[in-house]
Amino acid sequence: MAQITAALVKELRDKSGAGMMDCKKALTEAGGNIDAAMDWLRTNGIAKAEKKSGRVAAEGLVAVATAGTTSVAVELNSETDFVARNESFQDLVRSVAAVALENKGDFDATLAAQFPETGRTVQDEIKEAVATIGENMNFRRCVSLSVEQGIVSTYMHNAVAPNLGKIAVLVALESSADSSVLDALGKQIAMHVAAVSPASLSIADLDPAAVEREKNVLIEQARASGKADNIIEKMIVGRMNKFYQEVVLLEQTFVIDGETKVSKVIENAAKDAGTDIKLTGYMRFALGEGIEKKEEDFAAEVAATMSGK
DSSP states (O other): OOOOOHHHHHHHHHHHOOOHHHHHHHHHHTTTOHHHHHHHHHHTTHHHHHHHTTSOOOEEEEEEEEETTEEEEEEEEESOHHHHTOHHHHHHHHHHHHHHHHTTTOHHHHHHSBOTTTSSBHHHHHHHHHHHHOSOEEEEEEEEEEOSSEEEEEEEETOSBTTEESEEEEEEEEESSOHHHHHHHHHHHHHHHHHHOOSBSSGGGSOHHHHHHHHHHHHHHHHHTTOOHHHHHHHHHHHHHHHHHHHBGGGSBOTTTSSSBHHHHHHHHHHHHTSOEEEEEEEEEETTTTOOOOOOOHHHHHHHHHTTO
């Protein structure tokens, strides 16, 4: 058997764009022959998948899954919304969410975990889907929230199927109250989070750098008005409180009734339930947020398609 050297693996990797381990396996299968190894990669859809990996995948779906007092949210991207409506892609996203739930939202563990019924890892299953469906795909992120006692409510905005959609929200409520009461409250808070996208749960959780930047901007604005320093100091206190009310979940006005502070909504629910209710965490996944999308006009898109790019 031919010796599979590091230089040989690098040569195939440069030629195919495939991963190191895939290249080593291909060379082993091909007895060290580069061309045969390249054919092996193409036959197994690996080179094809890697070639597409440079294309922007900003569409796709987010999904949620729940077991007991733990819930997860995942995001799996595709290049087009058309693929997101494909049942095979939807099944893939559901399965990835189920695996993420088993792995408590650990991204790396989920990526390396076995995909149901295929014997492949989640990472390899996504590569297989890329080769089959013909679009780049990317398992972008996953997160998990848990409580010792209580519930982690889930909400899906713009759902295309059960637990699949465009905006996923998790809300963790720690309490001994009845689960139906907690879930009703949790879903309302989750709808609020989906609508206004708060920056943090509490004032203490805000990024100190963001707070400092906001304060500095407000100070400069106040100074420009020519006010005395002692007046400015009082102005800043009031304006920072307004800032907190805009970006901090517990300080925001509840969108459901438009008048009650979220913290007060939870306090009132706790009184009605006869026991403490604590909002311990939340998470909001909006599909494609933060991904820089490549803008192309229709003519350029057609030309790119005709040229096979």
